[in-house]
Amino acid sequence: MAPTQADLRLLLRQKGFRITPQREKILDIFFDLPEGDHLSAEDLQNRLKSDSSDISLATSYRTLKLLASLDVLRELDFGEDQKFYELVRDESDFEHQHILCIDCGATKEFTSEELFCMAQNIAERLKFELIDTQLKLVGHCKLLKQTGFCESQKRQQGAKH
Incomplete structure (x- = not known):
């Protein structure tokens, strides 16, 4: 069964991480993606900017790495020195x-x-x-x-x- 946003918030708390507004916003973006879509850090940053968010690129990178280390996101290397991320639904x-x-x-x-x-x-x-x-x-x-x-x-x- 696919995890809910509440499940992932609980996982973060259990692992000792706070649910910051920035992490919440980034999780929201990945949950809103159609299944099978992937985002790079730059793609994520463009979506955040279009939502008038002031989350820095450095914060986006740190959050992506954290969520990937917890198997919330899957990090994909398609070459050309750019990593992409997708939500792990199951x-x-x-x-x-x-x-x-x-x-x-x-x-x-x-x-x-x-x-x-x-x-x-x-x-x-x-x-x-x-x-x-x-x-x-x-x-x-x-x-x-x-x-x-x-x-x-x-x-x-x-x-x-």
Whole structure:
């Protein structure tokens, strides 16, 4: 079952962390994201600014790192020296993977029982306890190739301006 915001507030308190207005606001933003969406620290900062929030970029980074260390957020490294974060809605969130378009920046999530079983088998063979899998597939999205444009390209260009 997916944790509620109240569950996550309780977790923070149990781990000795205060529920500051900044942490509350950042949690709200992640809970409001459609499932499967990811945010970088810069994306988060843009959303905070559009809400007239005065949370600094440094506070955003610290909060993202804290929430990731508590497994509230999952930190994703898609390359290009930028990390993305997604809300961990349940344990199966650690079993999905991502495919990225290197042209427009589109990111799609997928699950594969075969890949997950293979990862578990490799971990067992090498005497590891598997706690997470992160497989990044990279390619060219067909929509951009066929039409010369896709919605992800539009969002990415808007974020740069």
